[in-house]
Amino acid sequence: MKLLVTGASGFVGRRFLEMIPADWEVVCLGRSQPASLTERWIQCDLADQKSVESAVKQVNDETFDSIVHLAAFVPKTAADDTLDNARLGNIDATINLLTHFGEKSEKIIIGSTAEVYDQSKIHGPITEDNVVAGSSYYGSTKMASELIAQSYAKKMNKELTILRFSVMYGGYDPIARAIPNFIRAAKAGDDLTIRGAKVLRDYVHIDDVARSIICAVNANGAGVVNIGTGRGISIRETAQVIVNSMQSISRIIVLSEDGGSDIVIDISRAEKLLNYHPEVFFPDKLKEMEKLYK
Template identity: 70%
Template sequence: MKILVTGASGFVGRRFLEMAPASWEIICLGRSNIDYDDVKWVECDLSSKESSKIAADVLADKEFDVIVHLAAFVPKKTIEDSLEKCKEGNIDGTINLLTYFGKKAKKIIIGSTVEVYDKTKISGPITEDNVVSGSSYYSSTKIASEVIVQSFAQKNNKELTILRFSIMYGGYDPIARAIPNFIRAAKSGDNLTINGPLVLRDYVHIDDVASSIICAVNSAGAGVINIGTGRGVSIKETAESIIKSMRSSSCINIISDSGGCNIVIDISKAESLLDYHPKVFFPDKINEMGDLYENCK
């Protein structure tokens, strides 16, 4: 199996490389070198046409079974939701990848997010048929990148799988999501501040995210697929579990009973089409995650 991977230095990409079968021939495109045995790295800034063309010249004689597109601009904090950066990382990067490398592969897999869904119009578990609507520059540009890849795949007769990941956790997560924030607070002995204590979240561990990509590589193109656990955990239960796991003296401060919409994923399509079955369920592996936050007390 010959695979071209983007975003290999990121949160998802690194774990995917660590879990990928040794028999796969993997080439990574990116700005940061990947120091893994048996993995070739080609320098490329996909947001730049010039850089993408240079990388394409380096790989001119290569063909691939699969492209796994994980490169993206993900704001680490809400205030970093920049239109320009999201466009460059999510739209321009996708267009350049397809322009210079898309026709060199039989199948394309891209990583997306459940942030694309209009959660205000969802009453139960989120299915792939639910309405999408960008509520941020990040989610809007991820929707755009999905549509661009869908059009490319249709025009060029490529198999396509779009993996919409639920709320990820595990490892050293650089994004300011609830779980990393709660861990930092609990390890420092600070109180955990929450909104919407009964609001549900479907947390998917990074190991299962990587496993879903491997499943997609080994399966036929499946279209849009939600990746989560199918289980909801309340915000209050999340905070309580982390305080307990960190053996912290922190308390919970509830600011408001309103905290947004539930995010619980219907994974039946992933189970049937990809043979994907999550193995890690929150709060599994929270202790491992806590050990990595060296800047915390």
């Protein structure tokens, strides 16, 4: 199995490379060199045309069993979520990848997000048929990149799988999500201030995210597929579990009980088409995360 992988040095890509079978050959395409020294790396900024053209020359006439596109702009904080950042990192990068490398594989796998769903219209577990309408520039541009990939796959007769990941956790997550924020606060003994205490979240561990990508590589093109656990836990319970686990003196301050829609993923399509079955459920492996944050 030979793969062209983008975003290999990121949160998802790094764990994916750590978990793939030893006999898979990987060519990494990205701005930063992956932590592993065993994979071939071609420096490339997918949002920059000249950089892409240089990378194309280095790949030359190679072909791949799958292209795995994990490179994306993901804002680390709300302030980072600007239109220019999101357009360059999600839309432009996807267009350049497909335009210059898409012909080198019959199968394309793209990492996406449950943030493409219209949270105001979510009722019950989220299926792939739920209404999409990104509530952020990140979500909107990921949705746009999905549509571009779908059009490309249809026109060029490619197998396509789009993996919409739920709320991820595990390892050292550089994004200011709830779990890392709660861990940092609990370690410092600071108050954990929460809004929407009753709101449910489906936390999918990075190991299961990586496993889902491996499943997609091994399966036929499945279209849009949700990746989560199918289980929801409230924001209040999330905070309480972390405080208890760390034996912290932090208090939990609830500013509101409601506020936002539940994000709990229906994974039946992933189970059927990808043979994906989650193995880690929050708070599993929480202790591993606690050691990584200061």
